[in-house]
Amino acid sequence: MTRIGVVTFPGTLDDRDAARAVRLAGAEAVSLWHADADLHGVDAVVLPGGFSYGDYLRAGAISRFAPVMGEIVDAAHKGLPVLGICNGFQVLTEAHLLPGSMIKNDHLHFVCREQVLAVENVDTAWTREYTAGQHITIPLKNQDGQYVADEHTLDELEGEGRVVFRYVGWNPNGSRRDIAGITNAAGNVVGLMPHPEHAVEPGFGPDGANGPRTGTDGLAFFTSVLHALVG
Amino acid sequence: MGRVVVDVMPKPEILDPQGKAVAGALPRLGFGQFASVRQGKRFELEVEGEVTEEVLAAARAAGEQVLSNPVIEDVVAVYEDAQDTQDAQA
Numbered sequence: 156m157t158r159i160g161v162v163t164f165p166g167t168l169d170d171r172d173a174a175r176a177v178r179l180a181g182a183e184a185v186s187l188w189h190a191d192a193d194l195h196g197v198d199a200v201v202l203p204g205g206f207s208y209g210d211y212l213r214a215g216a217i218s219r220f221a222p223v224m225g226e227i228v229d230a231a232h233k234g235l236p237v238l239g240i241c242n243g244f245q246v247l248t249e250a251h252l253l254p255g256s257m258i259k260n261d262h263l264h265f266v267c268r269e270q271v272l273a274v275e276n277v278d279t280a281w282t283r284e285y286t287a288g289q290h291i292t293i294p295l296k297n298q299d300g301q302y303v304a305d306e307h308t309l310d311e312l313e314g315e316g317r318v319v320f321r322y323v324g325w326n327p328n329g330s331r332r333d334i335a336g337i338t339n340a341a342g343n344v345v346g347l348m349p350h351p352e353h354a355v356e357p358g359f360g361p362d363g364a365n366g367p368r369t370g371t372d373g374l375a376f377f378t379s380v381l382h383a384l385v386g
Numbered sequence: 387m388g389r390v391v392v393d394v395m396p397k398p399e400i401l402d403p404q405g406k407a408v409a410g411a412l413p414r415l416g417f418g419q420f421a422s423v424r425q426g427k428r429f430e431l432e433v434e435g436e437v438t439e440e441v442l443a444a445a446r447a448a449g450e451q452v453l454s455n456p457v458i459e460d461v462v463a464v465y466e467d468a469q470d471t472q473d474a475q476a
Contacts, residue, residue, distance in 0.1 A: 213455055220452075249455065256457040258396075259403045303400060303458060329401070 157384050159377075160187040160197035162227075162243075164218045168205035169240065169352060176352040177201065180377030192222035198384050199236035199280070200227055202243025204296075204350060214257060214299045215245030224250055236280035236380050237344045241297055244336070244346030253337055253346045254312070255304030260297070261329025269361035269370075270295035270349050271323040272335050276316050279342040280383040284375040291372035292361050295327055295349040302330035302337075302348070312337055320347050351376040388437035389467040390445040394454045395426035429453050430467065437466040 159177045161184055163170045174184035185197050189207075194200065208217040218224065224246070231237045231252050239247035247253045260266060271292050274285040285291070304312070309331055312318050320336035328348070336347025351373030354360035363370030396402045402424045409423040431448070433441050442464060449461040 212453070216452075216455065248457070254457075256455055258400065258458055261401065261403055263403050263407050301403075305399075305457075329403075 157182040157199075157381050158185050158195075158197045159183070159380070160185045160194060160200045162187045162189060162200065162202050162223055164189040164205070164207035164221060164246075166205050166207045166209055167203055167242070169203040169350065170205075172350075173201045173203040173240070173352045176355040176373065176377050179355050180374060180381050182377070182381050187223055189218065189221040189223050192226050194223075194226050194230060194235075199380050200230075200238070201352075202227075202237065202239040202246050203352065204241030204243060207242055207246065210242075210299065213245075213249065215242060215247075215249040218242075218246045219249040228252060231339075231344050234341065234343050236383065238281050238376065238380070239344075239346035240350055240352060241300075241348055244348055245299065247344065247346040252344050253339060254308050255302055255331075255337070257299050257348070258301045258303055259299050260301050260327070265296070265298045266300070266327050267294070267296040268327065269293070270327060270335075272320045272347075272349060273323050274319065275321055276319040276338060276342075278316075279319060279338045279345050280380050281345045281376050282319060282379055283383055284379040290323055291354075292363070292370050293349045293351050293354040293373045294361060297328065297348055300328035300330070300348045302328075302334045304331060309334075315340065319345055320349070388433045388435065388441065390431045390433070390437055390441060391463070391465055391467045392429040392431065392445055392449045392453055392461060393426060393463040394429070394449065394459050395462045396424060397458060397460055400458050426459075426462070427453075442466070 159182045161173045177184040274289045322333045338345045354373035361370035405424040446464045
């Protein structure tokens with residue numbers, strides 16, 4: 156069975172939801188501990204959301220130096236699929252696996268809502284089961300969610316098709332060019348602020364076409380990587 | 387004991403939402419003189435011995451590699467906090 160690691164840092168909140176999403180997709184969830192410099196042979200890794208190290212210094216800044224991150228950075232360079240969600244995305248930028256950074260939301264408020272996204276790149280390990288341009292609705296909840304990068308980096312991301320998700324309808328945090336998520340050049344490392352792992356099971360997700368809380372638009376992240384791995 | 391101060395500020399081209407909120411609050415408290423505010427961070431790094439050129443170089447390196455994120459922040463100053471050291475010894 157395909158084994159997908161879910162990392163827990165001190166202050167991680169969404170590791171259990173991420174592990175559940177992995178299991179619902181049909182893979183085995185393997186808990187990875189921040190202080191353990193060992194990936195235990197997993198086939199992919201999810202860095203879940205939360206407030207690792209209380210967001211001290213900068214969101215994700217201290218987690219970057221956790222022993223497990225050294226292993227993840229090395230493996231990511233060799234092609235290991237890595238998904239960073241919210242705080243996990245912040246960790247990926249601090250670890251230089253993805254460009255840019257996140258600063259406080261432009262309106263300064265914590266935001267929690269069901270957010271519509273356009274999926275613009277369906278060639279990554281984590282998005283191949285979506286269709287190009289597809290709109291999905293998944294929860295968004297953050298305080299430091301404003302994606303920023305210099306104009307050159309933004310142009311490069313756009314030019315190479317590395318903007319994977321864009322906010323639709325409303326930009327909830329002031330992110331440059333409505334960017335909600337990006338990928339590295341190889342397409343194995345993806346980071347986004349919204350939370351696919353909270354929209355994987357009827358009864359517990361956002362409102363969907365079939366009624367309240369029926370939305371499961373996030374599940375295809377996890378089935379995508381599963382099928383990318385098993386071919 | 388010696389002390390090195392590292393000052394980190396958001397890059398000029400990056401909007402500083404916190405500074406903007408502070409700037410909005412100041413006039414409400416009667417401080418109408420200030421056109422804008424930017425909020426940064428001050429780190430105080432203490433060493434057991436003297437602040438040598440080597441210590442300052444290490445503080446500069448830590449400032450660039452850990453204490454700031456060059457995408458959004460600049461290290462604007464790294465210096466020995468001499469005044470405070472004297473106070474502490476007094």
